[in-house]
Amino acid sequence: MSRITAVDVFTVAVPFARPFVLGSGAVGGPGQAGSVVFVKLTTEDGVSGWGEQRALPSWSYETAETIRSVIERELTPILLELTPFDVELFHARAARRLSPSVSNGFPFARAAVDIALHDAAGKLAGQPVHALLGGKVRDEIPLCSAIGVGEPAAVRSHAQESRAYGAYKVKIAGDPVADAAAVTAVAGVAGDKPIWLDANQSYRPTALLRLLDRLRDVSTLHCVEQPVPSTDTLGMRRLRQMTALPVAIDEGCFTARDLARCLRLDAADLVVVKICKSGGIRNALKTAQLAAANGLEVLGSGLTDCGIGFAAALHLFSQLELALPAELNGPELLADLYVEGLSVTAATATVPTAPGLGVEVDEERIRAEAKALSRG
Known part of the structure; x- marks a missing residue:
């Protein structure tokens, strides 16, 4: 299995094309960007997997800064011991390292990594992500x-x-x-x-x-x-x-x-x-x-x-x-x-x-x- 050898994290201000306001406040609009954290995992075979997550603290507690910090400081040490196919093992170790109080701990940060794991695993297997999940039923x-x-x-x-x-x-x-x-x-x-x-x-x-x-x-x-x-x-x-x-x-x-x-x-x-x-x-x-x-x-x-x-x-x-x-x-x-x-x-x-x-x-x-x- 191809182990993960590098984890890169990028924070980008993604522009909106039109205004969007929730009951909890404005999300973005023309001239008002939203923070997105991108994650790139690279394996020893040179295969890369990408994930992302929008930071919206008015919706949930994680900010762009905490998402990035959690990935770089807490999740990267776990990832460098795994392959992209070790999704459940990643979550088990992440849950122990970032112990949840009621629900799951830092789900946005973990979601960005999880998506990248699936992307890399699919590329290594030569299969789309939906095939890894059991296959699609609609196109x-x-x-x-x-x-x-x-x-x-x-x-x-x-x-x-x-x-x-x-x-x-x-x-x-x-x-x-x-x-x-x-x-x-x-x-x-x-x-x-x-x-x-x-x-x-x-x-x-x-x-x-x-x-x-x-x-x-x-x-x-x-x-x-x-x-x-x-x-x-x-x-x-x-x-x-x-x-x-x-x-x-x-x-x-x-x-x-x-x-x-x-x-x-x-x-x-x-x-x-x-x-x-x-x-x-x-x-x-x-x-x-x-x-x-x-x-x-x-x-x-x-x-x-x-x-x-x-x-x-x-x-x-x-x-x-x-x-x-x-x-x-x-x-x-x-x-x-x-x-x-x-x-x-x-x-x-x-x-x-x-x-x-x-x-x-x-x-x-x-x-x-x-x-x-x-x-x-």
């Missing part, structure tokens, strides 16, 4: 348009530009009046396409009931995602009892163990699966399998991933039964994905078939921009 992944918090005119315009998408994920921010106006504006464009509300923890149960009352004539609402704070699992349960609209859990469920607690408490109807919060591809797959075994629908999502994370999600979602088109919004929101080899046409992404992640990374640009950023 294409329909995508959902991600519409940020905004005034009715702005979100309506975005929805009109996104007519090719099969569903709309609309961000809401805790104000029933303003949010109802925005959702109604999108519904006027969406027709019979499903609308997926995402509160990003910005609501309280009674306020959400007021919002849903204002939206009682919008028949295409599919679910509301993470309406209450991530720590308020009982609040999620109360909402399920108070409203007929299905409730999805996201920030409150990072791992399969988190989902097991959620299931025991009857706290959700759907679970959002993201590679970043799970700590990697295999752990995300475990969560999805647990959900399917217990009758919960799965929603596929990302965190405004660049091309590496986007490709990893395509490989994972190619074998899952998703309730709605996947909300992988990198191609929609970012100015560049830093890779070649992705095919996205009419809001549908083709699952890569080349070895590893199946994309060519623009390493020269990543190195140059990382160097420029470090100079300030």
